[in-house]
Amino acid sequence: MKNNFIYKLSSLILLIFIGIGCDDNAETFTVSDGTAPTLTSIGFSEIELDAVNTNNPAVTFSWQSADYGQQTAVVYDIEFANDQDFTNPVIASSVTGENAVTFSMGELNSAAGNAGLNPFEWSDLYVRVVSSLGTQRSNKANSNSLSLKVFPYFNYVFNDYFLVGDGTAPGWDNNNNNPALFRDASDENLFKYTGYFSNGQFKVLETKGLWQPQWGTNDGTSIEVNPGGGDDPERFPTAGAANITPGFYTFTINFATQNFSFEAFDANGITSPSSLAVQGSSLDAPVALTPLTFDGHIWNASAVRLKPGDVQFLANGTDTWGSDTSFSGIATNGGANIPVIVEDDYDIWFNDLTGEYILVPLNL
Structure with missing residues (x-):
């Protein structure tokens, strides 16, 4: 009887102890959806980027911190876009627990180009800060957006192979x-x-x-x-x-x-043109392309100086081939003129099996 009483008493004490332990650890770490960061005005409305002093500071973006209701590290992505709806935004920079980012001339030029701004023309660049938590970028909150007019210099962002x-x-x-x-x-x-x-x-x-x-x-x-x-x-x-x-x-x-x-690839029935040249406002005179001896469907011309303007391919002296994409694309018979947006010497390649072309700058 005594042993049974001691057993029951011990069990009761154990349950009380467990209950107290559970209460001590019952606090839940709760994160709210967050109050979005507030992007601060930069004090000017336009900037012409300097292609010479690329390491000089161009602009500093600062903001008031987001509030997620807890002391936690907040990630801030600085996003650029070429439209105010941020249809295709690019992340220009990311910081954690900070409230400002400074872009050099070169960094701002690269980021603006990635956002879709063309070189050598004034365009609107839209900027916002997106806060989030952790590596999964959870609980995102968008700041207000700012816009400024930017005049980028040319930045060739492609690799060639x-x-x-x-x-x-x-x-x-x-x-x-x-x-x-x-x-x-x-x-x-x-x-x-x-x-x-x-x-x-x-x-x-x-x-x-x-x-x-x-x-x-x-x-x-x-x-x-x-x-x-x-x-x-x-x-x-x-x-x-x-x-x-x-x-x-x-x-x-x-x-x-x-x-x-x-x-x-089935090349049967595809006949190469008797001649192929490149012409247009980017050239003082048409330049002939030469087919490879190894493969007569692949044509090229080396170190052709092109000025800003446009070009098209002239096949058989009569048919014009082109497209509306600069540097590379697929030309069609009667297609648009190919934009040339920066002056340089180019290696020009054309494939008459597919209409593919590529203009490879040699000095950019």
Whole structure:
């Protein structure tokens, strides 16, 4: 009887202790949706960016902190857009627990270009601050927006890539008029090359005359890179030593997804023009393009000086081919003139199998 009483008493004390312990730890960490940050006026309405002193400060954006009801680290993304609805915003900078960001001339120029502002013209740049919590960017809250007119200088934001290898026109020579891959006009990470490949293999280079950065494949599916100082990857299109069966193929490579494909292309019935030239207001006189001996469907002209204006391709002396996208795109018969937005020397490539073109600046 005594032992039973002691047992019950001990159990009661234990339950009380557990109950007290649970009460002590019952406080819940609660975060509210947050009061949005408030972006402060910058005190001026326009800025012409300096292409010479690119490290000089251009503008400082500051804001009042967001309030999430707790003492917690808040992430702030400074977003730029070329419209007040922020249809396609870009994150120009990110900070944690701070209330201001200063952009140099070069940083503001790059960010404005990424937001869609054209060089050498006054355009509205819209700015806002988006607060959030943690690496998942949860509980987002948008500040008010500001706008200022910006006059950017030119910033070439693209990378260009070239073929090398015994399955291609230049062979294993990294500076032999290596054909350029054709960049997708709407996706700067997506490139294609449709043309003839011989009994061999190939790799992709970023700079003619240099072996790195160099892209290849080690598994036959994904791409690998030696940026310099590492091991070179295996050759496209397979991970082994198998050579290409000579013929026409489309090589597609995506530097964002790290994938590639190599597929047969039916070139039957596609006849190359008897002549091809580039003409337009960007030139003092038309310049003839020359087809590769290796593959007559691939045309090029080297170091062509182009001024701001436009160009089009003239086939057979009568048919004009063009598109409305600068630097790269797909030309069509009777299409728009191709915009040239900055003066420079360009290597010009045209593929009469697909209508793809690319203008590669040499000094930007």
